Amino acid sequence: MPEAVFVRPDSLTDVQTHYCPGCTHGIIHRLVAEVIDELGIRDRTVGIAPVGCSVLAYNYFDCDFHEAAHGRAPAVATGIKRARPDLAVFAYQGDGDLASIGMAEIVHCANRGEKVTVVFVNNAIYGMTGGQMAPTTMPGQSATTCQMGRDVELAGYPIRVAELISTLRTPAFVARASSHSPLAAVNAKEMLRRAFKYQVEGRCFSMVEILSTCPTNWGLTPAESTKWLEKTMLPYYPLGVFKTPDGDDRAPLPRKP
Amino acid sequence: MAKKLMKGSEAIGEAAVQAGCHLFFGYPITPQNEIPEYLSSRLPQVGGTFVQAESEVASINMLYGAAGAGERVMTSSSSPGISLMAEGISYCAGAKLPVVIVNIMRAGPGLGGILPAQADYFQATKGLAHGDFRVLVLAPWSIQEAADLVQDAFDLADYYRNPVMVVGDGLIGQMMEPVEFYEDRKPIKELPPKTWASTGWKRDRPKAIINSLFLDPAELEQHNFDLKKKYDLMERDEVRFATYGSVDSADVVIIAYGTVARVCLSAIEALEEDGIKVAMVRPITLWPYPYEAVREVAAKAKDILVVELSTGQMIEDVRLALQRPRPIHFHCRLGGMLVSPEEVIAKVKAIKAGESEAMHYA
Ligand SMILES: Cc1ncc(C[n+]2csc(CCOP(=O)(O)OP(=O)(O)O)c2C)c(N)n1
Ligand code: SF4
Numbered sequence A: 001m002p003e004a005v006f007v008r009p010d011s012l013t014d015v016q017t018h019y020c021p022g023c024t025h026g027i028i029h030r031l032v033a034e035v036i037d038e039l040g041i042r043d044r045t046v047g048i049a050p051v052g053c054s055v056l057a058y059n060y061f062d063c064d065f066h067e068a069a070h071g072r073a074p075a076v077a078t079g080i081k082r083a084r085p086d087l088a089v090f091a092y093q094g095d096g097d098l099a100s101i102g103m104a105e106i107v108h109c110a111n112r113g114e115k116v117t118v119v120f121v122n123n124a125i126y127g128m129t130g131g132q133m134a135p136t137t138m139p140g141q142s143a144t145t146c147q148m149g150r151d152v153e154l155a156g157y158p159i160r161v162a163e164l165i166s167t168l169r170t171p172a173f174v175a176r177a178s179s180h181s182p183l184a185a186v187n188a189k190e191m192l193r194r195a196f197k198y199q200v201e202g203r204c205f206s207m208v209e210i211l212s213t214c215p216t217n218w219g220l221t222p223a224e225s226t227k228w229l230e231k232t233m234l235p236y237y238p239l240g241v242f243k244t245p246d247g248d249d250r251a252p253l254p255r256k257p
Numbered sequence B: 001m002a003k004k005l006m007k008g009s010e011a012i013g014e015a016a017v018q019a020g021c022h023l024f025f026g027y028p029i030t031p032q033n034e035i036p037e038y039l040s041s042r043l044p045q046v047g048g049t050f051v052q053a054e055s056e057v058a059s060i061n062m063l064y065g066a067a068g069a070g071e072r073v074m075t076s077s078s079s080p081g082i083s084l085m086a087e088g089i090s091y092c093a094g095a096k097l098p099v100v101i102v103n104i105m106r107a108g109p110g111l112g113g114i115l116p117a118q119a120d121y122f123q124a125t126k127g128l129a130h131g132d133f134r135v136l137v138l139a140p141w142s143i144q145e146a147a148d149l150v151q152d153a154f155d156l157a158d159y160y161r162n163p164v165m166v167v168g169d170g171l172i173g174q175m176m177e178p179v180e181f182y183e184d185r186k187p188i189k190e191l192p193p194k195t196w197a198s199t200g201w202k203r204d205r206p207k208a209i210i211n212s213l214f215l216d217p218a219e220l221e222q223h224n225f226d227l228k229k230k231y232d233l234m235e236r237d238e239v240r241f242a243t244y245g246s247v248d249s250a251d252v253v254i255i256a257y258g259t260v261a262r263v264c265l266s267a268i269e270a271l272e273e274d275g276i277k278v279a280m281v282r283p284i285t286l287w288p289y290p291y292e293a294v295r296e297v298a299a300k301a302k303d304i305l306v307v308e309l310s311t312g313q314m315i316e317d318v319r320l321a322l323q324r325p326r327p328i329h330f331h332c333r334l335g336g337m338l339v340s341p342e343e344v345i346a347k348v349k350a351i352k353a354g355e356s357e358a359m360h361y362a
């Protein structure tokens, strides 16, 4: 019998996703699912899908799920976790969802120290609605609502969410990872593992921001997209752990790239 | 339990606890702050959870989470806060979640004022938010009834898997009256276990998906029809009202709800002493509305008077109830001003004397 070296995690369903070719939402789903499998918590995990391209995440994860209103996943997570503290609760959110319409919910969920995990997928764009500018869109990056590129004089600079959340005094695990290469994905999975572990141990709120691609709305091929992420996003959105409940926090603003 | 003198807000909070509600999420707003204040200290005593949310938007979505996880949960607010919850209430209705929402109405529009009003009648009964849905709306007129209806609200929400709203005006929150809680209170409905809730999937039931999204229009249409069936059942089975006075042969029938109806009742008693026969129909459910009761009593009365703390929002339902054009007399106070018994007495006397100008609807 040949040994299976690459199988679908139990926590993912056996269906085809609707994600575009080269979109890294699918990879991030897989990493989350692997972590849930490895921690053995699938039967007590409840996920929350956002409004965004991952709105149908409840079809892809093989565990109980809520589909939340746009931006409100951290409030929904709070409700679930407070109702059933024995559950492992994770919210999966895009950057428009979390950093724009849902900014209040994420800040206060983190600040209350809710024992939940937020997977924050930052693709610098509103994917689902057709490529409008997000709070995370890069300076000069064109989008359908800033066709000449993001003008920081008018729209301000992209929000660095991991840094922002890590300034809160409440203990938390806050990290940023990426999905643009196999090595980055391995690191992202490690960050997710730590995030879920902190939750399961009842330690703290945890959030992993994961840089992600949107070839469709970036107007690039999948290969160009990963390169663009590396070249444009990585210097502005540095990877690493920004905060742990043990207090080994990193300076909130990155050094010059 | 013996009768206890309680403030309306506290009675509402205690009623929730007595109904097995262990979670409350809310944001401060006058005139209902005593409800969250009471529950913030009361809930921990019964192993429950109180969270002061960052906004009403967050509160209602916390309810969405907790109710989806199968727990009884409540929020309370006042008019502007309810407006902010609109989207979330629609999601709860779409995802078939039992949540209880208390609205201690204040005068509007906008920031309006903090004093009692019934200005959110349209909002509660016709247009709580986007989408094709309904919520049961219960309107108490006393503190005891508020306590009873809040407890019933949890049973009704669970039974129909639907949001239930309890609306009171500011007086309901602030008045003090004796209240009794019954130790052996049984649910008013037979309630099946919540096998649909997201409690962690142990493969002993279908996977729980708490969701209001249906991308396939045929599926969504079916979902809409299913919801409609539920609303039809509510209309058939949940209408509540009370009648008072000379319902079989009134000179004037008054239609009023909430604390306004109590004011009207004092007026009715005084008027009867003067030999003027007055009846009253008091809707207890604002939705579903007691159309038949209003029609029947109105059919036997010479004149109809609607009394409200709004510019006449309930008149639309009274017109629907009458089923034929009839003049309707109207008396209101607005902006937090209250109707007095003397005003109602004067109005009824004016109607009798032919000195009140009625509204004529063709
Ligand atoms: C209240 C509300 N406003 C707006 C929308 C429309 N909307 C749907 S998804 C979306 C943006 C999603 O972008 P993002 O969160 O970055 O997710 P992505 O699709 O990029 O993964 C918007 C604005 C909505 N569904 N609800
Ligand atoms: S639009 Fe962008 S984010 Fe959405 S599935 Fe396609 S590539 Fe992914």
Ligand SMILES: [Mg+2]
Pocket: A094, A095, A096, A121, A122, A123, A124, A125, A126, A127, A134
């Ligand atoms: Mg996005």
